[in-house]
Amino acid sequence: MKDGNTCRLCLKSSELQESHIIPRAIIKLIRDEGLDNRFYELRNKLTQKIQDGPKEYLLCDDCEQKIGRYEKYFIEAVHFSKHDIEIKHNRQFGIIDNLNYRKIKLFFLSLLWRMSISSLPEFENVCIGGNEETIRKMIVREEAGDSSEYSVIATILLFSQKMEEGLLTTAFVSKRRPSVYAIVLGGILYQISSAHQNSFFPAELLLNESDRWIMPLTDFYDIPFLREYIDHHFEQ
Numbered sequence: 699m700k701d702g703n704t705c706r707l708c709l710k711s712s713e714l715q716e717s718h719i720i721p722r723a724i725i726k727l728i729r730d731e732g733l734d735n736r737f738y739e740l741r742n743k744l745t746q747k748i749q750d751g752p753k754e755y756l757l758c759d760d761c762e763q764k765i766g767r768y769e770k771y772f773i774e775a776v777h778f779s780k781h782d783i784e785i786k787h788n789r790q791f792g793i794i795d796n797l798n799y800r801k802i803k804l805f806f807l808s809l810l811w812r813m814s815i816s817s818l819p820e821f822e823n824v825c826i827g828g829n830e831e832t833i834r835k836m837i838v839r840e841e842a843g844d845s846s847e848y849s850v851i852a853t854i855l856l857f858s859q860k861m862e863e864g865l866l867t868t869a870f871v872s873k874r875r876p877s878v879y880a881i882v883l884g885g886i887l888y889q890i891s892s893a894h895q896n897s898f899f900p901a902e903l904l905l906n907e908s909d910r911w912i913m914p915l916t917d918f919y920d921i922p923f924l925r926e927y928i929d930h931h932f933e934q
């Protein structure tokens with residue numbers, strides 16, 4: 699370990715844990731036997747089955763557990779409707795109610811931060827520069843910031859009118875807006891702004907301080923970079 703044993707989050711010297719960059723619970727969704735249509739791809743150009751997801755020595759045990767709590771909340775709320783979460787759908791939107799903004803925002807901050815500090819090839823295109831340090835401090839202090847800071851929006855992807863929770867992709871950087879990173883986790887496309895303030899995203903769709911998050915439903919193939927990704931990786 700070239701950085702010795704310094705935890706990247708709290709900066710204390712400690713024995714480091716192997717951290718998952720993508721939450722392990724998301725990997726488990728892919729491997730869920732109940733899902734009939736699964737994707738395994740993470741690495742560019744190499745088709746490989748994900749066993750345990752990409753991981754790297756980054757954090758001390760305390761920090762790993764801190765981030766783990768946000769991951770747990772994220773997956774339990776969005777995919778298993780725990781914590782009194784209510785999820786409704788109509789033809790255009792999925793609507794999640796009773797969401798804890800602070801916990802879920804800290805999950806996305808920690809995801810963006812981990813992808814950026816990671817040296818793994820899956821995340822080499824994620825580089826948020828000086829925002830790494832700003833976000834590190836927010837995570838240490840457990841401050842989620844307001845909805846306009848490092849904003850997050852989500853789109854539920856449909857295949858033949860159905861959501862596909864087994865879908866996971868690597869991270870994409872927007873060509874038009876270089877400060878926006880996109881990743882599909884559990885069949886939902888998340889776009890995270892690495893700009894401290896941005897006005898690109900529609901305000902009504904932001905993950906925000908109310909307890910409601912509105913996610914549009916969109917056919918997977920209507921999103922050009924995802925269509926290209928699938929065409930590139932899964933053509934026979």
Ligand SMILES: [Zn+2]
Pocket residue numbers: 705706707708709710757758759760761762
């Ligand atoms: Zn630490």
